[in-house]
Amino acid sequence: MxxxxxxxxxxxxxxxxxxxxxxxxxxxxxxxxxxxxxxxxxxxxxxxxxxxxxxxxxxxxxxxxxxxxxxxxxxxxxxxxxxxxxxxxxxxxxxxxxxxxxxxxxxxxxxxxxxxxxxxxxxxxxxxxxxxxxxxxxxxxxxxxxxxxxxxxxxxxxxxxxxxxxxxxxxxxxxxxxxxxxxxxxxxxxxxxxxxxxxxxxxxxxxxxxxxxxxxxxxxxxxxxxxxxxxxxxxxxxxxxxxxxxxxxxxxxxxVYRDKENTTSAISNIKVLLSPYLKIDKEPSQIVDYIKENFTYGAQTSVKAIVDSVIDNSKLIDKGNLEKANHDNESISNAIYSKMLDLNPSSSDSFKLEFSSIDKVTFSDKTSDGKMFKLVVAKVSLEKNQVLLDVDIDNDELDDNMILIAVSTDLINKEDLILE
Structure with missing residues (x-):
């Protein structure tokens, strides 16, 4: 035909x-x-x-x-x-x-x-x-x-x-x-x-x-x-x-990686590539713990910023061993990002931190198991004083059975606090 x-x-x-x-x-x-x-x-x-x-x-x-x-x-x-x-x-x-x-x-x-x-x-x-x-x-x-x-x-x-x-x-x-x-x-x-x-x-x-x-x-x-x-x-x-x-x-x-995948990939590869230069009494898991404790969830950051903090401030890394391997903060950051790109070409070296898991503290009312009142706060936000409980401040509208809770405007928008 x-x-x-x-x-x-x-x-x-x-x-x-x-x-x-x-x-x-x-x-x-x-x-x-x-x-x-x-x-x-x-x-x-x-x-x-x-x-x-x-x-x-x-x-x-x-x-x-x-x-x-x-x-x-x-x-x-x-x-x-x-x-x-x-x-x-x-x-x-x-x-x-x-x-x-x-x-x-x-x-x-x-x-x-x-x-x-x-x-x-x-x-x-x-x-x-x-x-x-x-x-x-x-x-x-x-x-x-x-x-x-x-x-x-x-x-x-x-x-x-x-x-x-x-x-x-x-x-x-x-x-x-x-x-x-x-x-x-x-x-x-x-x-x-x-x-x-x-x-x-x-x-x-x-x-x-x-x-x-x-x-x-x-x-x-x-x-x-x-x-x-x-x-x-x-x-x-x-x-x-x-x-x-x-x-x-x-x-x-x-x-195509989003902030959550970029965060996971960056932390994983930072842990792997910096582990050989840990001090003798330190563990690789401490690198991850340090990042979660010292970087704010949702904050804009980069591979280089995290690496700088881990190497210069955490007291986990033996800088002498790093130098012997012909590495500095810049070169190890580039190596980490290159590894991220090998795993996924859409990886970004700049992203908002979104940890796959985060420790939280929950406060709820005594009688209805959270139906009347429930507040969930990241543990790190309490440790960094971004959320304060029982704030001591004079207020005529407070009686002896009430406490004040203060929240940093870096975490929330005041415009969102509208009662319908």
Missing amino acids: EITEIKSEQETKLQDKVTEEIGNSTIKIYKLVIDEIHPVEETYIKGPIIDGDSLSEKIHLFFGNHVENIYSKPGTRTARFNEPNSSVLKSIKNILTISNDVIDLDKQSQLVDLLSENKSTVTEEDVKFHHYSENITKNLLDNISKQAKKSFLFVILHCNHNTYGDLIALMKMEKVFGVQYSSKQKLTEQLDLLPDKSQALQKGALVFKNNLEQYPVEQSYRANHEETIFHTKIRDSQDSTISKYFMKGFLDSSI
Whole structure:
């Protein structure tokens, strides 16, 4: 069968009709395919290529809701591709027409015959979408855990979003059970339905054409740590940290670090790289304790500022040993930051401190177990006198059964203390 770029008159009329019917959907689907993956057998069944022009408004709304779910739900993270030559990225860029690698169409005659079983007209775009979407599916199958038991559906969807522009949505969905009712009053079991938006996707990723073009993967991001620089939005309802096989293996991407991840990475690497220079009676854990006790949660700081304090003020580090290793504060700070970048290219050397855990003290009322009054204060805030209890001050409105609590305005905004 000959490949053509020309749609039939019937398809053109259908396209005009569906364009009018898209209505409230946030997306216009170009093409999609739904593959069925069987991890135990290490096989997959390739679904037919479906043109968005043939889909109703409700189907556009269905997939549009999933796109919104991936983009904006709590737990969604931003990420960047690591390597410009990864197989999955090349396939994505070709579908998004950022790249236009040549496919030998003469060698695709069998594929054209296969596609023609479901389509009256097969275009070059159909062949390319089939070829590159199959590469994406194979890449997922190659990286999925061998412990996975259940088969699942894998949706690859190319669409235009009315806000985010051209994008590819990759959705790992568990098949769900449903019952169909017919006009002949028959109930039919449906064993392979796609989950709706209320049934969370197992995993989903959105890859944005505009972001890939604006921030090419070949570009170094070490000089710019803005969270706005990302290629993908990724959501994993099964793993809040995003499954490694999906993030690292399949998409070859890294999470864009926020303050919390930067804090954790900085402290961890400061501990590792300064430990060899500890005084003989000191322990590596004391470095972490010192940082938490002497730096304020939420304060803007940097790798260099923390290193300076640990080396110069903590009395934990043997400066002589540090000098013998040809290190000073500057060089060891650079080495620590370099290690952070090796672990994640989006690491920043400047961030707000957000410890993964912090010691707290809780004060609550005597009778209702905190329902009437509850105050939770970081222990370090009490130690640094940022929060003072039982302040001694004359106030005519206080009686003998009351105490004053003082809080530093560095911790709170007075404007927030508005009683409704």
